[in-house]
Amino acid sequence: xxxxxxxxxxxxxxxxxxxxxxxxxxxxxxxxxxxxxxxxxxxxxxxxxxxxxxxxxxxxxxxxxxxxxxxxxxxxxxxxxxxxxxxxxxxxxxxxxxxxxxxxxxxxxxxxxxxxxxxxxxxxxxxxxxxxxxxxxxxxxxxxxxxxxxxxxxxxxxxxxxxxxxxxxxxxxxxxxxxxxxxxxxxxxxxxxxxxxxxxxxxxxxxxxxxxxxxxxxxxxxxxxxxxxxxxxxxxxxxxxxxxxxxxxxxxxxxxxxxxxxxxxxxxxxxxxxxx
Numbered sequence: 039x040x041x042x043x044x045x046x047x048x049x050x051x052x053x054x055x056x057x058x059x060x061x062x063x064x065x066x067x068x069x070x071x072x073x074x075x076x077x078x079x080x081x082x083x084x085x086x087x088x089x090x091x092x093x094x095x096x097x098x099x100x101x102x103x104x105x106x107x108x109x110x111x112x113x114x115x116x117x118x119x120x121x122x123x124x125x126x127x128x129x130x131x132x133x134x135x136x137x138x139x140x141x142x143x144x145x146x147x148x149x150x151x152x153x154x155x156x157x158x159x160x161x162x163x164x165x166x167x168x169x170x171x172x173x174x175x176x177x178x179x180x181x182x183x184x185x186x187x188x189x190x191x192x193x194x195x196x197x198x199x200x201x202x203x204x205x206x207x208x209x210x211x212x213x214x215x216x217x218x219x220x221x222x223x224x225x226x227x228x229x230x231x232x233x234x235x236x237x238x239x240x241x242x243x244x245x246x247x248x249x250x251x252x253x254x255x256x257x258x259x260x261x262x263x264x265x266x267x268x269x270x271x272x273x274x275x276x277x278x279x280x281x282x283x284x285x286x287x288x289x290x291x292x293x294x295x296x297x298x299x300x301x302x303x304x305x306x307x308x309x310x311x312x313x314x
Contacts, residue, residue, distance in 0.1 A: 065094070067101055070097060071101070074105070075109070078110075079105065079106040079109045079110055081138040084102050084106055087102070099131060103131045103133075103134045106130075107130055107134050107137065114184055115133075117182060118182075118184075118208045121182050122208060122209050123209070127207075127270040127271050128232075128235035128268070132234040132272065133206065133234075136204055136206055136234045137165075139157060139159060139160065139234075140202055141202065141233035142154065142156045142157035143155045143191075143200060143202050143276040146229075146264055148244065148264040149264040151200075153193075153194075155191045165184035165185065165186055165206075166184065166187075167182060167184055169185040169205075169255055170184050170205055171183065171251075172251040172252055172255035173242075173249070173251075173273070175218070175247055177214060178213070178214040178215045180214055181213045181214050181215050182208035182213075183206070183207050183208070183215075183273070184205050184206055185203060185204070185205035185273065186203050186204055187203070188201030188277065198259070198279055199281075200278065200279070201276065201278070202274070202275070203265070203275055204234075204272070204273060204275075205272075205274075206273065207267070207273070208271075209271075210267075210271025213271070215247070216271075218245075218247060219240050219247070219267075222245055224240050224244065224245040225244075226239065226269075227239050227240065227241055230266060232270065232274070233274055234272045235268060235270050235272060237268040237270050237272075238268065238269055240266065241266055242264075242265050242267060242275075243263075243264040248263070248265070253277075258278060263277030263278070264276060
């Protein structure tokens with residue numbers, strides 16, 4: 039028997055062995071899709087599955103993270119893919135993490151903190167283009183940016199609550215925001231990277247591209263926030279929240295504006311997803 043024949047026979051026996059393996063069924067992508075669809079694409083379960091072995095990890099990277107994002111935030115994902123020329127910058131794993139994980143805050147040179155705040159899974163995330171527009175200077179209003187409401191973190195007694203937020207640009211490589219950053223000669227940060235795709239980031243505070251509307255949208259103190267945008271278009275940031283009184287929402291014009299954005303809001307929830 040020549041070498042080529044031996045290799046062919048070895049390959050055939052390998053295929054038979056794999057097909058007779060009792061675990062081969064669960065590694066079938068079609069079966070996995072049905073399983074995760076039945077549990078509404080719980081991100082915690084997808085994470086656990088991806089940690090079982092290399093094969094499941096590869097399937098998660100190739101299929102599961104994409105299907106999770108498309109299932110749980112279809113309107114937002116549709117817009118991101120359309121604006122991105124058929125692809126999602128940074129990959130599906132990074133987008134899935136951004137949907138369901140608050141990265142917390144460790145502070146930065148423009149946002150000092152005495153003690154870092156840890157990241158955590160979130161039960162519900164609301165991403166809005168109306169909120170995103172508040173984070174863009176006027177000349178960049180044509181960009182598509184989804185941003186969450188601030189996630190409130192209680193700090194030590196006597197300190198204001200910390201607000202953390204995250205977002206993502208659609209078609210960032212062709213965005214006016216990226217063009218402005220490059221035109222201003224904004225430098226990439228040396229000590230900060232994107233918590234979702236680990237790419238390098240720009241500080242929008244250092245680039246002086248933070249509009250006053252961002253403070254109002256977040257309910258943050260003046261000059262007490264910083265946010266970063268990575269080269270793939272993921273945004274994350276922190277702010278000190280202003281304590282609210284019972285009359286804080288009287289005559290809130292921006293709250294009224296959100297009713298005109300009902301079809302542009304995507305919600306992602308661990309317990310269930312609702313897209314308006």
